[in-house]
Amino acid sequence: MSKDTQPVPFLATSKNSQTHCSTCSLSSLCLPIALEKADLDTLDSMIKRGRPIQKGELLFKQGDAFNAIFAIRTGAIKTYTVAASGEEQITGFHLASELVGLSGYSQETYPLSAKALETTTVCELPLDQLEAMCDEIPGLRKQIMRNMSGEIRQDQQMMLQLSKKSADERMAYFLLDLSSRFERRGFSAKAFRLAMSRVDISNYLGLAVETVSRILTRFQKQELIATQSKEITLLNLPELNALAGHPDAQPTCQQHPN
Amino acid sequence: MSKDTQPVPFLATSKNSQTHCSTCSLSSLCLPIALEKADLDTLDSMIKRGRPIQKGELLFKQGDAFNAIFAIRTGAIKTYTVAASGEEQITGFHLASELVGLSGYSQETYPLSAKALETTTVCELPLDQLEAMCDEIPGLRKQIMRNMSGEIRQDQQMMLQLSKKSADERMAYFLLDLSSRFERRGFSAKAFRLAMSRVDISNYLGLAVETVSRILTRFQKQELIATQSKEITLLNLPELNALAGHPDAQPTCQQHPN
DNA sequence: CGTCTACTTGACCACTATCAACGCTGGTGG
């Protein structure tokens, strides 16, 4: 309780010189539109950059008044819905440069909660100011709509995964999805750290924790991956792609020759 | 083949006097915003109302150039994505007054296909004109964004269903979802016709056809529903709600007393 | 050093997919 209210140093903002959109290395990812310098400054002035959010803290809660969307600067966020029965369903993991909260647009309140998986810094875009700005910058609203429809596409991809794929396929898909997202941000596609717990992964993929654990160990035995707690290395991308059902990536033989 | 190209009478448009937004009984559902009479006329003039789409015909196909969104006037549509592996996943069933094609916004092409489940009439909203009109009518774009974010919410609900619920629960959820949507349109919430086949239902719910069939017959034995091929009647809404995980609707005892 | 949580591993079994056969219905052609 008290640790929520204790003052927190502006860690990221002080260490990080990217406190302006114009200098932010993520700007090409978060809202990749060609903005005039003046527009960029307007956008910039509107953004609230609060203190970092600690692991486990909520960015917003299902039912909260919808009054801002967020762009993640550093860290990672999970979003999840809570059913009437109390079950939680993680609907997505969000990495740096991604927008969170767009689904709030349909109503006055957020239809899901967002929780930090690790210490996270965000750019808060207050809704009223964003609205006003959208009226001035023609491309901006369209860009936001693109983001929304991109999220629809992604969710529908996930529906396919959940309803048609085996546990192995889902796992491979999950790892490769993360991989490509890290790569897009300039990180290694083959080695990264899982910000989320096994429980989170299992929840997201619609599996039991035990199943996730078993699959990861089996993948290791098959030399598809290597893990050391949360650090993960993808050793055999073609095979993983084949598992995930990507026929374009040439699957090597089931038994790779030595 | 040839039946696709043969001339089709303008069935619905000729029989149906609602050829204008201002007289359309669905207008309050499809884009429920307060529009000036003049704006309504502008919107109206932009809409292309083509010939009815026959059962099995495509409204648009995954990969087609994204150049319009559609509002369903009469009939029903299923939308589905095709994975690289060829598997199809039905992502939604769309009834009269609902918008289809919004997920195209994120790119130049539709990320899914839309097929008529029965003879269907639609209002086509060409994208370029819609865009132009959005710049003039402030509320319109917001309304479309609401629709999009509503679809996100819906898809995320579906993710929860697919990953956390048993076959019975999914079935109950599906029936109740349809029920409430019919009710919203002024039809009976208790008796309606399933426009989709059992195969479609099973695909949508991530189940085998046999499972769907078995559950429906069991629901009948339990006197939860009555079916006659595609006609369906919900006999015990409280119990169905309980099954679907709606704790608010009082579940009667598991065995209802005689 | 003890406690807590996260993760792993094993044994068992339930849910639901799969395979197979059959019934029903509507359309087609003899």
Add this chain to the structure above:
DNA sequence: CCACCAGCGTTGATAGTGGTCAAGTAGACG
């Protein structure tokens, strides 16, 4: 008029994937 067929739906038998339960291990932290 009836035989035939195709598509859709139902029902039964069987088996497999992945969930559940239970116990144990490993890290993190006070």
